[in-house]
Amino acid sequence: MDQTDVGKVSRLAERLACHSCDLVFDISVLDDGESASCTRCGEFLTRYRADELERVIAYSSAALILLGLACSYPFMSFKSSGLESTMTLPQTALNLWHYGLPGEALLVGAFIVLIPGLVMLLMLMLAIALVLEKHYRWLRPVGRLLFTLQSWCMVDVYFVGVLVSLVKIGHMATVIMGLSFWAYAVFSLLFVLAISVLDRVQCWHRIEVLSRP
Ligand SMILES: [Zn+2]
Structure with missing residues (x-):
């Protein structure tokens, strides 16, 4: 070039x-x-x-680190009648599987962890390539996949659902939020920021220019 x-x-x-x-x-x-x-x-x-791409790199890389933390530590604990139960983020999907709901388990796992994590990873790869102004053959397919998957992420919906259910569970048991809960809360915020900062038109224009022979 x-x-x-x-x-x-x-x-x-x-x-x-x-x-x-x-x-x-x-x-x-x-x-x-x-x-x-x-x-x-x-x-x-x-x-x-x-500074759109630099912001995307900052938000998506921080989001990936926080998603890793959110999957590694207890999400929340419940205490009631002397009994305590701790749940991790992956267990929210695994519990559905154990209750005989494999379809729902796969959907929850995909929508709250796998697809959002993949979107952040693709966004980070794309933004780094565009900042470096390097052409790779995967730029177009990754761009198409990224903008398609964006509409299938329900990070914010899931988090609002958790907050609503906490209000109900709070009457029956003592709820203690773990490190994973706060990590996922910040991840949700960074995820929304990264999606809102990356402009589709400007992104595709940069890909088109880099793809020219
Ligand atoms: Zn018009």
Whole structure:
């Protein structure tokens, strides 16, 4: 890649058609932190941040570390009538399996740990490659997989569900939140931040420029 190509990578995507009404816009005039929406239908188009990829690397790498912690330590403990029970995050899915609900166990395991972890890993790989301005053959397939899987992650939904169930369980037993609970709470926050920072239009533009022969 010569110097001209390197300059192109850091430049904004120039023209973009609205997904809803196909009106075409010149979005190369956006400054750092500015976003664009369709003037005809109001559909969000794109947001440009100069440090977008660096933020994605920071959020996704920290999220992966916290997910590892969340899977390694007790999620929460219950105390009632002198009995104590401790549960880890993977056990929330394994318990469903033991109760004869293998489908639900697989879905819970996939949606709260496996897919979110894979999304963060793919996002980290992609952001590092784009920051280094290196072309790899896996850039396009990884980009497609990443943006497809994003809509199948239910990290925030799961965490809100846990909080709601805690209110109910709190009347029947003493609940102690473990290290994993707090790690997963911060992981959920970082996950949402990473997803919201990575702009699909800007990301695909960078991939397209790097993929040019
Ligand atoms: Zn529109």
